[in-house]
Structures are given as C-alpha cells and as structure tokens.
Amino acid sequence: MTDPILILCVGVVIVVGGIIGLKLHPFLALLSAALVVALLTPTASLEQFYISKGSTAADAIKLAHKSIGERIATEFGNTCAKIGILIAMAAIIGKSMLDSGSAEKIVRAMLKLTGVKKAPIGFILSSFFLTIPVFVDTVLFLMMPLAKAMSIRLGNKNYLMLVLTVIAGAVMANSFVPPSPGPLFLVGALNVPIGLMMVCGTLLGLCTITVGYFYAIWANKKWSIPLRDAPDARLEDIALIANKDDKELPPLGLALLPAVFPLVTICIRSAVEAFAAPKVPLTGSPFLNTLIDVVLFFGDKNIALFAGAVFALLVLLRQKKTMKSGLTAFVQTALLSGGGIILITAAGGSFGGMLQQTGISGRIADMTKDYQMALIPLAFFITAVVRTAQGSATVALITASGILAGMAQNANLGFNPVYLCLAIGAGAKLVPWMNDAGFWIMCKTSNLTEREALKTIAPMQTIMGLAGLILTMIAAQLFPMI
Structure with a gap:
C-alpha cells in the first residue's frame, strides 16, 4: 500500500x-x-x-x-513552536479576563452598541476585522471568553450561535484578506496587486460571513448546545460575575487592555512587514525609529500574547487584591487547560x-x-x-x-x-x-x-x-x- x-x-x-x-x-x-x-x-x-x-x-x-x-x-x-506559547498565554488571558470581570465589562459595552438581539452581528464583524492583521488562532483565543460571558449574560442561551459567529468571521478573513498569511502568499504567487486583493477579499468575506451568520442562526435553533463547565471557566463563576454591579467591574480601558494591546501591536508589525522596505528606516527621526522598533518588538505574536497575559494578571490582581498568594494556583489552572489544547x-x-x-x-x-x-x-x-x-x-x-x-x-x-x-x-x-x-x-x-x-x-x-x-x-x- x-x-x-x-x-x-x-x-x-x-x-x-x-x-x-x-x-x-x-x-x-x-x-x-x-x-x-x-x-x-x-x-x-x-x-x-x-x-x-x-x-x-x-x-x-x-x-x-x-x-x-x-x-x-x-x-x-x-x-x-507555532502555537505553544500562543495557546499557553491565551489560556491565561482568557481565564484572567473571565475571573476579573473584564470579559463581562466588554460584553456589557458591546450590548450597549448593538443591543441584545444584534450581539451575534457584533461578534462576527469583530472577529472578521480582527483576523485581517492577526493570526486566526489568536482571535479565537481572545474572543471565546467573550462568547462565554455573553451567553451567561443572555441567560445561558444562544451559545452555539455566538461560537459559530466568532469562528465564521475569523476563518473567512484568514482566507481572503491580506496581510493574513494565506492571501499574502497568493498575491505573490499569482502576481495580483495586494490592494486589489484586500478590497475584493473584504467584499467577498463580508458576503460569506453573512451566509455563515444565517447558518449559525439555523444551527442554534436545530441543536441546543449549552455552555458547559470547564476547569478554567466554571459556569457558576461566570454567572456570579454577570450579576455584579458595574462599579465592581474593571474600567473598560483596563478590561480591553489584555486583548487590545496584542491586537494593536501585532497589527502594526504586520502592516510594517507587508508594506515597508526591509532594513530601511521608516522616518528621519531617530527617536521615532526607536519607538517604532519597540512597538515592533512587542508586535511579535508570542511576545504580544505574553504581554497581554501580564496585563490580564495585573487587572485580575487589581480587582481581587486578596488573590496575590493564590496567583500561582490560578495560573496553573489556566495552563492545565492550555496544555491539553x-x-x-x-x-x-x-x-x-x-x-x-x-x-x-x-x-x-x-x-x-x-x-x-x-x-x-x-x-x-x-x-x-x-x-x-x-x-x-x-x-x-x-x-x-x-x-x-x-x-x-x-x-x-x-x-x-x-x-x-x-x-x-x-x-x-x-x-x-x-x-x-x-x-x-x-x-x-x-x-x-x-x-x-x-x-x-x-x-x-x-x-x-x-x-x-x-x-x-x-x-x-x-x-x-x-
């Protein structure tokens, strides 16, 4: 054979x-x-x-x-080598954002913008546009805790729809829109202008995720798949946070920091690598070039996620000042989940x-x-x-x-x-x-x-x-x- x-x-x-x-x-x-x-x-x-x-x-x-x-x-x-550090750090970020109330704060802010009925639209568009400059795995790691928090917020309903909208947006951007690695390779191999691919890919991507959105609605009605307990995200803990008063949650800026910092720095690095000439200073100012180099350093996906994990833990400690002695056990629980993945x-x-x-x-x-x-x-x-x-x-x-x-x-x-x-x-x-x-x-x-x-x-x-x-x-x- x-x-x-x-x-x-x-x-x-x-x-x-x-x-x-x-x-x-x-x-x-x-x-x-x-x-x-x-x-x-x-x-x-x-x-x-x-x-x-x-x-x-x-x-x-x-x-x-x-x-x-x-x-x-x-x-x-x-x-x-490709995903080990990403998954480990993402596991810490996800659990920290859930336990600190950051995910709940972001969900509440999203609900104010979209309304409860249109929350899945917010998820699918967010995951689509975030995946254009960022690896699809990273977006999934960062968005799934938000889907869990949103499901609890909606009375433990529509979890499958939220999961599918996150996945739909992420995977289609990863296929169509540079500077995602696959489309970036294609434009070079078939000699297609990158700008044309970005415009056409975005238009086609938005059309296909619309199809994915309607499928998610249908699948959610056909199969009742609940949000389940997990070692790093127990339902009773998520529900307890969902019922907290707004004042007990971290400020929106701090809540967003563990997710936004990696996304922004990775976006900047991706843009520079895609469009800037190699080994050519971007500006005539030594100070600005040094600042850009620092941002590019943190734009490495592994370093960006590590920094995001540090910020997530700091926000967690801010919200739970009595937790310092138990931080090691907390991180170990998160890493046990990430290690299996x-x-x-x-x-x-x-x-x-x-x-x-x-x-x-x-x-x-x-x-x-x-x-x-x-x-x-x-x-x-x-x-x-x-x-x-x-x-x-x-x-x-x-x-x-x-x-x-x-x-x-x-x-x-x-x-x-x-x-x-x-x-x-x-x-x-x-x-x-x-x-x-x-x-x-x-x-x-x-x-x-x-x-x-x-x-x-x-x-x-x-x-x-x-x-x-x-x-x-x-x-x-x-x-x-x-």
Whole structure:
C-alpha cells in the first residue's frame, strides 16, 4: 500500500474510528494515525517530499532515513513552536479576563452598541476585522471568553450561535484578506496587486460571513448546545460575575487592555512587514525609529500574547487584591487547560505532517493537471481536496497556486487573476476535521465535543466556502476587470 490516497483513507479511519467509535482521547488517536501513516509511507516518497521542500538529493536521503519516531516528533515540535506559547498565554488571558470581570465589562459595552438581539452581528464583524492583521488562532483565543460571558449574560442561551459567529468571521478573513498569511502568499504567487486583493477579499468575506451568520442562526435553533463547565471557566463563576454591579467591574480601558494591546501591536508589525522596505528606516527621526522598533518588538505574536497575559494578571490582581498568594494556583489552572489544547493540536500537526510526507499533494496535483474545467472552479476543487486530505490550509493554498500559476500564464483567462486567488481562498475552507490543528483549537476553546464540531463547524465552513465559489464566479462574469 504505497498510494497516498489509500494511506489517507487508512489515517481517516483510525482518527475518526478511534475518537468517535472507540472513544479514544484525541491525542492518542491522532498519534496512532500519524504512526500508521508514517509506517505505510515508502522511503522514495519521503525523498521526493524533502526534495520538493528544497533539500538536496543527498540531504533528502538522510532525512528520509530518520526514524519514524523522530519524524513524528519533529512535526509535533514544529506545531508546538507555532502555537505553544500562543495557546499557553491565551489560556491565561482568557481565564484572567473571565475571573476579573473584564470579559463581562466588554460584553456589557458591546450590548450597549448593538443591543441584545444584534450581539451575534457584533461578534462576527469583530472577529472578521480582527483576523485581517492577526493570526486566526489568536482571535479565537481572545474572543471565546467573550462568547462565554455573553451567553451567561443572555441567560445561558444562544451559545452555539455566538461560537459559530466568532469562528465564521475569523476563518473567512484568514482566507481572503491580506496581510493574513494565506492571501499574502497568493498575491505573490499569482502576481495580483495586494490592494486589489484586500478590497475584493473584504467584499467577498463580508458576503460569506453573512451566509455563515444565517447558518449559525439555523444551527442554534436545530441543536441546543449549552455552555458547559470547564476547569478554567466554571459556569457558576461566570454567572456570579454577570450579576455584579458595574462599579465592581474593571474600567473598560483596563478590561480591553489584555486583548487590545496584542491586537494593536501585532497589527502594526504586520502592516510594517507587508508594506515597508526591509532594513530601511521608516522616518528621519531617530527617536521615532526607536519607538517604532519597540512597538515592533512587542508586535511579535508570542511576545504580544505574553504581554497581554501580564496585563490580564495585573487587572485580575487589581480587582481581587486578596488573590496575590493564590496567583500561582490560578495560573496553573489556566495552563492545565492550555496544555491539553497544545498536546492535541500538536498531535494533529504530526498527523497532518505525516500525510504531507506521503506525497498526497503531488498525487492530487497529478490527478487534476489534465482536468478540463474552468479555472475558477478548478482552483476551488484542487484546494478543497488538498485541504480535506491533509489538514493544512496553507499547504492547500501553496499546492493550488503552484498548479494554477502556470495555467493562468498560458491561458486567456477573460478575468482578473484576483478571482483565482478568491476561489483558492474559498476552497481552503473545505473540510475542517481531525487532521486540522485549527479544528482542535475551535473544539477546545469552545468546549464543543468532536461530534458537535463535525456537525456544526465543518458544515458551516463548507457552506461559506461554496458560497465564496459561487459569488466569485458571478463576480468574474459580471466584473472581469480586464
């Protein structure tokens, strides 16, 4: 069994069967699937994979002969490097904001702006625009505590709707609007002006999250999923804070600080990296350049979240002056919750990494290279299949753009290549499941079970992706921009 498609099927059976059928902990099911996939992957496929990543033939042979355990551990560590500190700090921020009353204060301020009935609209728009400059995982970590506080505020109702609106806004901005990493890569690969992608991506994103909003309303009526107790967010504690007088809560500025500081500094760093020339001073003033360097230092996502955690703890201590002796226990409780998410997410990264090493992306590219279909749906189809197969939206984007860049150059498109970028971004939403690290972050931060996430989050993203394809095709026909 050397065909990547067959190996993928085996991995799917192990993960889904293990978690849903055998009730295995996701960490064990994902690592088991990663092990079996690695065992089934031939050495020749590994060598080809490493060569495709830029290794020399000699280095590829060495890498391909690493032990299976080392390869799994390497992918596990790579995922931890990307999300480990973020999740740990976000866990501290989330618990601190809930316990200090910061989340409740923000929810009350949002309710004054939107009203109770329109609160989900506030959530979906907030998560969409926040995700444009900030990593989607960071926005999910910061918004989910607010969704929990809002649900309590609404009488423990509509929790699923709030969760889905947060996710809908975040994932669509992550696919369509630079300087999010995926769209930023696409504009370079397909030679599309970044400003045009930002405008078109924002318009399409707002349309698709509208679809997601109506799905969230429907799903909330169909499935009654309550806000559950969690070690770091007990319902009775959230309810107690929800009933506090406004004077007992922190000022709005302090309540926002743990979330706003990371978001603002990350936004500034993202803007500078996207638009400023490297190693060129931004101003003629040494003082201003030094100030900008300080802001850019704190704009690193790991440092920004660490600073946010420090601010969150300071606000907590301000509100609970008697808590200083118990701060260690408080942080430990938060980190226990975050640690479980890190392990599951990293195991998902290992599984996805082992799938990539089978050559699944290249296999799908070969299957579709002579597929005579219009380029826009073809772009969507290739991206969706690769994303569903191996879990990584980034790998799916890279694979599709690599295939379609050549087609776009050799074909008379009849429309602006920005529409190919949008179709690829839409295809990257299909279909999130257990081989996607983001799936586990959504599950664990929202306290949805895997089964609940598969029947709510996965269909919503699929529907929004399909809506994105349809709208892109209509726009390319009506407004070709050539």
